[in-house]
Amino acid sequence: MLDNGMNYFDTSPAYCRGLSEGCLGKALKASGYKREDYVIATKLSNFSPAQYPLEKCKEMFEKSLKELQTDYIDNYLLHSVGNGDFKTFSKRYLENGALDWCIELRKTGRIKNLGFSFHGDPKVFEWCMEHHDKYKWDFCLIQMNYVDWRHAKAVNKRNLNAKYLYDELTKRNIPVAIMEPLLGGSLAKYNYAVAKELTPLDPEASLAKWAFRFCGSHPNVMTVLSGMTFEEHIKENIKTFSPLKQCSEKEFEALESAAKAYLGFNTIPCTHCNYCMPCPYGLDIPAHFAFRNNILTMKDYPSAKEVLDEYNKAIPEPLRRAEHCTGCDRCVSHCPQSINISKEIAKIDEWIDGLIDKEIAK
Ligand code: SF4
Ligand code: SF4
Incomplete structure (x- = not known):
């Protein structure tokens, strides 16, 4: 260098x-x-x-x-x-x-x-x-x-x-x-x-x-x-x-x-600085936001199954996922972008739940 x-x-x-x-x-x-x-x-x-x-x-x-x-x-x-x-x-x-x-x-x-x-x-x-x-x-x-x-x-x-x-x-x-x-x-x-x-x-x-x-x-x-x-x-x-x-x-x-x-894509303004990590409950916070942003910026909006597959790739089990966020908010004050992390994670959780329901109902 x-x-x-x-x-x-x-x-x-x-x-x-x-x-x-x-x-x-x-x-x-x-x-x-x-x-x-x-x-x-x-x-x-x-x-x-x-x-x-x-x-x-x-x-x-x-x-x-x-x-x-x-x-x-x-x-x-x-x-x-x-x-x-x-x-x-x-x-x-x-x-x-x-x-x-x-x-x-x-x-x-x-x-x-x-x-x-x-x-x-x-x-x-x-x-x-x-x-x-x-x-x-x-x-x-x-x-x-x-x-x-x-x-x-x-x-x-x-x-x-x-x-x-x-x-x-x-x-x-x-x-x-x-x-x-x-x-x-x-x-x-x-x-x-x-x-x-x-x-x-x-x-x-x-x-x-x-x-x-x-x-x-x-x-x-x-x-x-x-x-x-x-x-x-x-x-x-x-x-x-x-x-x-x-x-x-x-x-x-x-x-x-x-x-x-x-x-126009309305993405979450996470810069992956990792200041919010580690989450005491084991969530990889920036990985969740990167996953959400990747889906939002895809040219052709993917099907429910494709989104769930992407989620499995981005945050594979047994890693802790959005559903494990307790809303403790210990991460929030560390974020220089002032992202309401627990609220955004809860939205991802709700979104994923909705997609799973959709898949089950098929
Ligand atoms: S609010 Fe959720 S993501 Fe933030 S530290 Fe607590 S459990 Fe982890
Ligand atoms: S502190 Fe904020 S900007 Fe940095 S990785 Fe965490 S959520 Fe993203």
Whole structure:
């Protein structure tokens, strides 16, 4: 990756059940590259009240350094700011002195740049912008893709348009890092209605390539983050960005039409981040939503039997299925997309029950 110019590594103490920083630290060490050859971004992921006290935040930071095998962090982020209301933000970063301490970390060089990742509450974002003169944000990580650009509320009522966030940051000269360029992978999956808008302009390009080109075509974007599961993804992404072809006006218009086509399917806005996992009752929550979204975006709506077959493939027994959700709602507060998870799972359960009844009645 580094040989091909991919030098930005984004992690968090919360990722991959706490294993991400340690794995990245080992991999970077083993790469043989010098520390200044790559950029490490990690986060103050103090999500639970037990992690709010400043001492706990400090412990988290020291552990990050140890796991990452480094003595400084290039880009340090307040993690998932705005996921929760202003009170939560204040408890996590203001009342406990954590933000002031981060400023001290920057002064001493233990972090090079300070930013925040944003989800949701407009008041928190406005506060961060109003206080830019005081805190001097070095960058900001936002959810941006060609659907969220102008239609974030259609995906999720709580979200703000990426265009608004990007413009607010750009006018303050705060560089933008992008998360969810593929909207949790949804924009990389083949979708006939989306392809109809884009493919005629470039028959060879994958839908993922279109989504990345959209993000990279905005001049204040400093990096585009994408979870990549297979080596092929890495190779394809390297190709897309080597060099990146800027979108033309006509292509931006086609992407806007593609966004509208995508929204026509009314899918669940799950980005497969896994923050809601593990479910104490054993459900694979993102797998349920991926299954539901796959069915919704099929060109020819499948029969009851086909849907049930897909369900059996996606969540085979004896795995815990929608019917096992107790509605305990322990997952809900963790979801940065504010999905009412138990309600959506209950809908899937009802839908599947209805299909089973239909099959039995045949
Ligand atoms: S509400 Fe359902 S899906 Fe969420 S944690 Fe509880 S049992 Fe699991
Ligand atoms: S339901 Fe929410 S928290 Fe869970 S994987 Fe999807 S987006 Fe992430």
